Amino acid sequence: MTQQFYVSPEQLMKDRADFARKGIARGRSVVVISCQDGIALVAENPSPSLHKIGEIYDKIAFAAVGKYNEFESLRQAGVRYADVRGYSYDREDVTARGLASVYAQSLGAVFTAEQKPFEVELAVAEVGPTPELDHLYRLTFDGSIADEHGFIVMGGQAERVSAVIAEGWRPSLRFAGAVRLATRSLASGPDPAAEQGEAGGTLPAKAVEVAVLDRQSETSRGFRRAFRRLNDSDITALLAEED
Amino acid sequence: MQETTANQVAGNATSSFTEHLQRDRPDLLPYNRAMPAAAAATAPLQVPHATTIVAMSYGGGVLMAGDRRATMGNVIASRHIEKVFPADRYSVLGIAGTAGIAIDLTRLFQVELEHYEKIEGTLLSLDGKANRLGAMIRGNLPMAMQGLAVVPLFAGFDTTAGVGRLFSYDVTGGRYEEREHHTVGSGSVFARGALKKLWRPNLAEAEAVSVAVESLYDAADDDSATGGPDPVRQLWPVVYTVNRDGARRIPESELAAVAGRIIETRSAERREA
Numbered sequence: 001m002t003q004q005f006y007v008s009p010e011q012l013m014k015d016r017a018d019f020a021r022k023g024i025a026r027g028r029s030v031v032v033i034s035c036q037d038g039i040a041l042v043a044e045n046p047s048p049s050l051h052k053i054g055e056i057y058d059k060i061a062f063a064a065v066g067k068y069n070e071f072e073s074l075r076q077a078g079v080r081y082a083d084v085r086g087y088s089y090d091r092e093d094v095t096a097r098g099l100a101s102v103y104a105q106s107l108g109a110v111f112t113a114e115q116k117p118f119e120v121e122l123a124v125a126e127v128g129p130t131p132e133l134d135h136l137y138r139l140t141f142d143g144s145i146a147d148e149h150g151f152i153v154m155g156g157q158a159e160r161v162s163a164v165i166a167e168g169w170r171p172s173l174r175f176a177g178a179v180r181l182a183t184r185s186l187a188s189g190p191d192p193a194a195e196q197g198e199a200g201g202t203l204p205a206k207a208v209e210v211a212v213l214d215r216q217s218e219t220s221r222g223f224r225r226a227f228r229r230l231n232d233s234d235i236t237a238l239l240a241e242e243d
Numbered sequence: 244m245q246e247t248t249a250n251q252v253a254g255n256a257t258s259s260f261t262e263h264l265q266r267d268r269p270d271l272l273p274y275n276r277a278m279p280a281a282a283a284a285t286a287p288l289q290v291p292h293a294t295t296i297v298a299m300s301y302g303g304g305v306l307m308a309g310d311r312r313a314t315m316g317n318v319i320a321s322r323h324i325e326k327v328f329p330a331d332r333y334s335v336l337g338i339a340g341t342a343g344i345a346i347d348l349t350r351l352f353q354v355e356l357e358h359y360e361k362i363e364g365t366l367l368s369l370d371g372k373a374n375r376l377g378a379m380i381r382g383n384l385p386m387a388m389q390g391l392a393v394v395p396l397f398a399g400f401d402t403t404a405g406v407g408r409l410f411s412y413d414v415t416g417g418r419y420e421e422r423e424h425h426t427v428g429s430g431s432v433f434a435r436g437a438l439k440k441l442w443r444p445n446l447a448e449a450e451a452v453s454v455a456v457e458s459l460y461d462a463a464d465d466d467s468a469t470g471g472p473d474p475v476r477q478l479w480p481v482v483y484t485v486n487r488d489g490a491r492r493i494p495e496s497e498l499a500a501v502a503g504r505i506i507e508t509r510s511a512e513r514r515e516a
Binding site for chain 2 (some may be wrong): 080
């Protein structure tokens with residue numbers, strides 16, 4: 001039998017956290033911005049089918065960075081949680097707060113009990129009737145949860161991207177302005193993809209994945225479900241729009 | 244060890260909300276309930292029954308309409324009940340039979356379709372939706388044997404083929420594709436008779452709405468469990484159309500005008516039927 005070396009709990013947790021942080025920083029960034037029209041979710045993602053952004057429920061969306069298999073299983077678990085809850089109670093009883101706390105508990109349990117922590121960072125966004133009632137939650141690999149105001153930036157060169165957003169963000173932004181700000185901030189990294197960005201250093205529509213939670217989905221489109229994924233031509237049209 | 248884990252993951256991966264409930268929360272399903280054996284022996288349970296639904300194809304899509312009455316024996320249980328629902332953007336379903344179970348089945352079916360769409364990122368094919376509904380009706384078979392049957396009618400727009408399609412079911416979950424038109428529920432015989440005379444291929448949408456309302460009028464005329472248009476309470480049938488643009492509920496004002504015209508014509512004719 002091999003000799004077990006003593007490792008202090010502090011060191012063990014620190015090693016796990018460093019491991020997860022490294023995995024998350026390796027990927028590309030995702031930006032979630034709350035604005036006047038609703039919430040815009042923008043990810044740098046060249047794949048048109050492997051999504052980093054997803055719909056959870058009527059007013060709730062999900063965005064993630066890190067390992068695809070890990071956050072995809074969390075996304076599916078979230079959809080199941082929300083659908084079971086909405087089916088057994090009522091649709092309006094499904095809230096981002098409830099979902100975020102379930103995510104926090106599962107991430108926390110995996111961080112302490114499993115062989116390796118999840119290398120993911122999640123955002124859960126819920127659009128409200130007014131921008132003040134929007135909820136943005138950030139969940140990290142160890143299960144900590146933060147209630148953010150205005151915007152969330154996760155993964156990749158998060159600090160650099162965050163600085164660009166903080167400078168340009170106003171609550172009065174429309175979707176066009178928010179998506180433009182997000183693509184500009186994502187292009188600010190030293191990533192080779194950024195070089196493809198044309199004038200003003202924004203990313204081409206092909207390189208980003210964009211979805212929105214529409215604040216006025218009932219009145220403007222007649223849908224209870226606020227989530228809408230934008231295709232390349234939608235994104236190009238939106239970026240060309242005046243503020 | 245490796246293989247069992249992989250098998251487990253694959254086995255647990257499901258895009259079906261019903262399967263998920265069956266595994267984790269079977270108590271939430273509307274069916275799968277053990278009923279006391281004694282209940283079956285006595286007289287059938289007195290519960291609200293939903294009645295007539297008509298559906299037909301028209302130029303560009305399909306239409307479904309249902310009257311507003313639920314009965315419990317000889318009593319009218321509800322004058323306002325709605326029995327035609329949108330299932331998702333491109334399909335609608337109407338239900339006849341035990342109202343309580345039927346409404347829960349509808350809710351389950353709506354969540355089933357939305358759940359699949361969110362998990363998979365694409366809409367289920369129209370045949371896939373029709374098969375899922377059939378499986379749910381089959382799940383309800385034990386209850387149907389005890390007199391609590393649900394019989395749906397399903398209509399949707401097949402976005403790949405570009406046509407509207409219509410499906411009927413029996414209590415065992417058998418699925419049959421219908422052409423032209425179909426009816427279910429207690430007044431279905433009379434509504435069907437009316438449709439045979441009124442329906443033509445490639446009706447315009449407004450004509451199809453009028454045909455649907457008139458066939459329900461005829462059903463209500465001869466079947467006590469079907470409610471006709473009610474000008475006193477301003478109650479009209481629920482009518483949905485589904486075409487390339489998706490499902491749309493015909494507004495009350497339009498239905499009031501259509502029903503008004505039918506009542507007027509029939510009064511003017513001063514005939515027995």
